[in-house]
Amino acid sequence: MQRRQESLDAVKVRTLPVQVAAHLTRRIVSGDISDGRAPSELDISREFGVSRVVARETLKILASLDIVDVAQGRRVVVRPRAEWDYLSPLLIEWLPAEIVGELLQELHQMRVLLEPELAAMAAASVTGETLDRLRGELDRMAALEADPDAYLEVDHEFHMEICRAADNRILDRIMYSARWLGTASRRITNEAPAGLCRATAEHTEIYEALVARDPAAARAAMRRHLSNNYSTLIAEKGKQTKRAARRR
Amino acid sequence: MQRRQESLDAVKVRTLPVQVAAHLTRRIVSGDISDGRAPSELDISREFGVSRVVARETLKILASLDIVDVAQGRRVVVRPRAEWDYLSPLLIEWLPAEIVGELLQELHQMRVLLEPELAAMAAASVTGETLDRLRGELDRMAALEADPDAYLEVDHEFHMEICRAADNRILDRIMYSARWLGTASRRITNEAPAGLCRATAEHTEIYEALVARDPAAARAAMRRHLSNNYSTLIAEKGKQTKRAARRR
DNA sequence: GGTGGGTAACTTGTCCTATAAGCTGATGAC
DNA sequence: GTCATCAGCTTATAGGACAAGTTACCCACC
Numbered sequence: 173m174q175r176r177q178e179s180l181d182a183v184k185v186r187t188l189p190v191q192v193a194a195h196l197t198r199r200i201v202s203g204d205i206s207d208g209r210a211p212s213e214l215d216i217s218r219e220f221g222v223s224r225v226v227a228r229e230t231l232k233i234l235a236s237l238d239i240v241d242v243a244q245g246r247r248v249v250v251r252p253r254a255e256w257d258y259l260s261p262l263l264i265e266w267l268p269a270e271i272v273g274e275l276l277q278e279l280h281q282m283r284v285l286l287e288p289e290l291a292a293m294a295a296a297s298v299t300g301e302t303l304d305r306l307r308g309e310l311d312r313m314a315a316l317e318a319d320p321d322a323y324l325e326v327d328h329e330f331h332m333e334i335c336r337a338a339d340n341r342i343l344d345r346i347m348y349s350a351r352w353l354g355t356a357s358r359r360i361t362n363e364a365p366a367g368l369c370r371a372t373a374e375h376t377e378i379y380e381a382l383v384a385r386d387p388a389a390a391r392a393a394m395r396r397h398l399s400n401n402y403s404t405l406i407a408e409k410g411k412q413t414k415r416a417a418r419r420r
Numbered sequence: 421m422q423r424r425q426e427s428l429d430a431v432k433v434r435t436l437p438v439q440v441a442a443h444l445t446r447r448i449v450s451g452d453i454s455d456g457r458a459p460s461e462l463d464i465s466r467e468f469g470v471s472r473v474v475a476r477e478t479l480k481i482l483a484s485l486d487i488v489d490v491a492q493g494r495r496v497v498v499r500p501r502a503e504w505d506y507l508s509p510l511l512i513e514w515l516p517a518e519i520v521g522e523l524l525q526e527l528h529q530m531r532v533l534l535e536p537e538l539a540a541m542a543a544a545s546v547t548g549e550t551l552d553r554l555r556g557e558l559d560r561m562a563a564l565e566a567d568p569d570a571y572l573e574v575d576h577e578f579h580m581e582i583c584r585a586a587d588n589r590i591l592d593r594i595m596y597s598a599r600w601l602g603t604a605s606r607r608i609t610n611e612a613p614a615g616l617c618r619a620t621a622e623h624t625e626i627y628e629a630l631v632a633r634d635p636a637a638a639r640a641a642m643r644r645h646l647s648n649n650y651s652t653l654i655a656e657k658g659k660q661t662k663r664a665a666r667r668r
Numbered sequence: 669g670g671t672g673g674g675t676a677a678c679t680t681g682t683c684c685t686a687t688a689a690g691c692t693g694a695t696g697a698c
Numbered sequence: 699g700t701c702a703t704c705a706g707c708t709t710a711t712a713g714g715a716c717a718a719g720t721t722a723c724c725c726a727c728c
Contacts, residue, residue, distance in 0.1 A: 342527050
């Protein structure tokens with residue numbers, strides 16, 4: 173499941189309402205639109221030169237992300253940022269790199285809590301079919317180490333496959349909503365993520381623990397993998413910061 | 421944060437697109453609408469006697485819940501149920517009781533993984549203000565044991581307060597999306613949840629561990645609380661099933 | 669007979685113009 | 699000072715039109 177072509181979506185031109193929503197969100201984040209003074213349908217329509225239908229759908233999108241509150245008769249109001257839907261890849265895409273960096277760390281914290289247990293649960297009940305698919309993804313990753321974007325996509329699929337084996341729609345959905353991780357970390361580190369080779373080795377360890385149906389080993393392997401992932405991210409961020417500092 | 425009046429929302433008449441989306445979702449779940457044969461905007465407009473604007477927003481809602489895929493020029497297609505957004509309270513509300521029952525168990529599993537750690541994190545960094553609010557919620561819960569609906573709302577607020585203390589927007593959002601738990605469990609057990617008195621005692625234990633800033637104790641207290649919660653839910657479900665069986 | 673291009677039919681995307689329904693705040697009567 | 703009323707804003711819904719994209723069929727050509 174969860175196999176939408178994110179790569180295609182990234183290329184495809186978004187619809188007008190999405191573009192306008194992105195623009196407005198950025199303005200809200202930058203402080204350009206003051207709290208509680210969001211534009212109405214007509215305002216949006218006039219300002220962006222779009223029809224009222226488009227303005228309307230724009231507000232619907234912003235409302236669905238809990239960025240604004242919309243109700244008949246009342247003015248649109250901007251909601252506190254703490255309440256926005258940070259699980260939505262759409263919103264993440266519109267946020268500035270610094271906030272995405274923070275969110276990446278918080279996302280990592282969430283994964284550390286969930287994924288080792290998911291791996292353990294999967295080890296207890298994994299099927300041969302799942303193991304076959306995981307094997308295939310391992311091979312594909314090994315072949316894709318030169319293409320980080322494609323690699324990260326298979327990487328995510330590998331983790332999702334394990335999550336699916338735990339047979340829990342809530343957890344599945346949570347992990348699925350973390351699919352912006354790859355794109356976001358590339359946006360932060362701004363270069364090919366290091367250590368893809370090491371990652372493949374770690375994935376293999378997890379896979380072998382699953383083959384052995386050893387929950388404790390799976391949990392430990394996943395924990396190691398996440399911990400290394402995080403160190404790499406932090407290191408990359410550090411390098412980037414240093415480079416930015418040197419440029420100054 | 422996350423303080424919308426869910427109780428009011430439940431009373432308020434939903435907009436036309438939401439009503440139509442609920443209807444269509446139920447028909448998809450019941451198998452009335454076969455896979456890959458979802459109605460188009462015009463179909464919806466004709467069948468329900470609504471304008472195309474409403475039909476359009478209906479499809480937008482279904483698409484945002486990952487129930488269908490919508491794209492220009494292509495027919496609307498129903499997505500596999502495993503990919504639907506089960507974190508959305510809206511979708512939960514439209515699903516039949518049996519599926520909600522399953523989801524409740526899966527939600528519980530998620531909470532067991534996250535909440536004890538959240539409590540431990542909170543114990544390490546909790547502020548006096550948060551403790552004051554928790555104290556207030558404890559008092560309110562004690563006073564509301566006769567009104568399960570109001571009680572469950574404060575209950576959720578108590579858990580959210582602890583989650584907030586962990587200062588992680590991703591985890592906060594995940595726990596927030598579990599806000600349908602109260603309503604759903606009432607729908608399943610179909611009566612006043614038992615053991616509200618015991619729940620208050622358990623909440624107090626958690627609170628005291630936070631006051632003592634003792635992560636291990638907080639984790640243990642939360643774990644106990646969740647475990648008891650679950651037993652109650654299962655017991656209630658059992659009673660209900662038995663009653664249904666007796667009626668036959 | 670198979671291949672290819674082209675077109676017709678259907679879909680969603682966007683625009684325009686109305687009207688209904690709901691909220692807010694100011695005005696004015698009491 | 700209090701409360702009802704209403705004007706002026708907002709969103710909700712309706713209907714009709716055209717643009718743009720996709721699919722599938724059909725026909726000409728090889």
